[in-house]
Amino acid sequence: MRAIDFDQAADPAAAIRLIQQPHSKFIGGGTNLLDLMKGDVEQPLRLIDINHIGLDRIDELADGGLRIGALARNSDTANHPLVRTRYPLLSQALLSGASPQLRNMATIGGNLLQRTRCPYFMDTAFAMCNKRAPGSGCGAREGVNRMHAILGASSACIAVNPSDMNVALAALDAVVQVSGPKGERSIPIGDFHRLPGTMPQVDTILQPAELITAVDLPPPSFSRHAHYLKVRERNSYAFALVSAAAALDMDGAVVRQARIALGGVAHKPWRVPAAEALLIGQPLSEERSLQAARLLLDGAQAFQDNGFKIKLAERAVVRALREAGESA
């Protein structure tokens, strides 16, 4: 790993001041950043340690929601009693990602900023990657693309967001709280991650020197009927081929509210409000679920190796909805 300078921030204001030094990056858990630095994909000159700035708490909000500090660890968040009982979808998604060791290190803020595992991005031996080296081309489009996007891709990039947590947060309508040199702002999760377009090097709408301080969850509506289904090459410790987060608010047998988010299919978690609307006011059925799944996957486009993902995602949605309907 290249030489790096290192500062420890004592509070969020200090962190935002220190990050404005050239070529600086925040380090929380470091599980993704140090990995990428070892591979020379990330080349910061200075790390700002934000592990001691006091943003690791999980607190109830006045409106009945929950505020999860950006430095709360994946394992602590997944196992927090209020997350397990009120937002089981988030617990399930977090627990399906990485390993216990990594979950003990990884933070909620870092998870939001997790970078793609596209092999053309991860390995500097590949000359072409618009995300790593803008303008160099996309190695995956005509290359090995089994893990890649079927929705929202561009000619510049077909990478997918690798996070499980982000898919659950999308379904739960989380809000990302951010603080920066110009003050604070709240970003709905659906706006936080970008599609690649012509600038795949930019994953999120976070501005330079902005610090994620927390993730807010709205009051729980999906505590009883929620399911995160992750489909992968092996049963544990692997990234998703496809994942589906399903959350239902039921009035007896009738669906009052529905949320479906897909992971592993695009540069960001994929939601289609019209697909969710199809389920509302009806009893949950396989037929309706399949219609919703098809609407969610409308416009899906496969590449050479990932055509299987379209049908897989469709079936994952139907099964996740069924499991959500049955869970309690």
Next chain:
Amino acid sequence: MPDQTSQPANEADVDTARRGFMQSALLVAGATQLPLAPANATPATSASPATPVVPARALTLNINGADHQLSLEPRVTLLDALREVLGLTGTKKGCDRGQCGACTVLVEGRRVNACLTLAIMHQGAKITTIEGIAQGEQLAPIQAAFIEHDAFQCGYCTPGQICSAVACIAEMKAGTASAVTPNVREQTIAFTDPEIRERMSGNLCRCGAYNNIVSAIQAVSANARA
């Protein structure tokens, strides 16, 4: 220090000379501190910002109950500090990228991958490595169970497996959920084989001793619950 310019007279002398050279090379490496690569190495790509020379910093790590004063560059991982500077080579370097779990140690009782964290981030924390698991000459229950259940073959992943298993058992006793827990809303979990397998999936074993690792953990878990 042996004279490395003299010609060896026979094969036995060659071996002696090589051994002498290896020893002095290791001494030199130890004296320069980590990292062993020059700090001002030329960047690999022209677009990279020039890599600065970053001096080592004084820091204190608490390992297995003892404080150690070290002088390390910020880029030195906890794993390299343990192995290359402190000589605690029980913690193994497998993939060095957080994929195999061979480097698992406990920080404040929580299992982490020592390869994906910097030593400088752990000042003041209590770190336990495989060297600190036993009570003196008395093996910890999980160590005895690994022997009893034949839970290893080559042994390379074993220190990481054991550190991970210690935390795994504590996590299950504390009622933490896993990806195979049927209902995460319930605060107690069953000590089933699938639960143990899922919770140990961050530790790979190329010899495939998984069945016996699960048996060893089950045996200790049963005693811990009794």
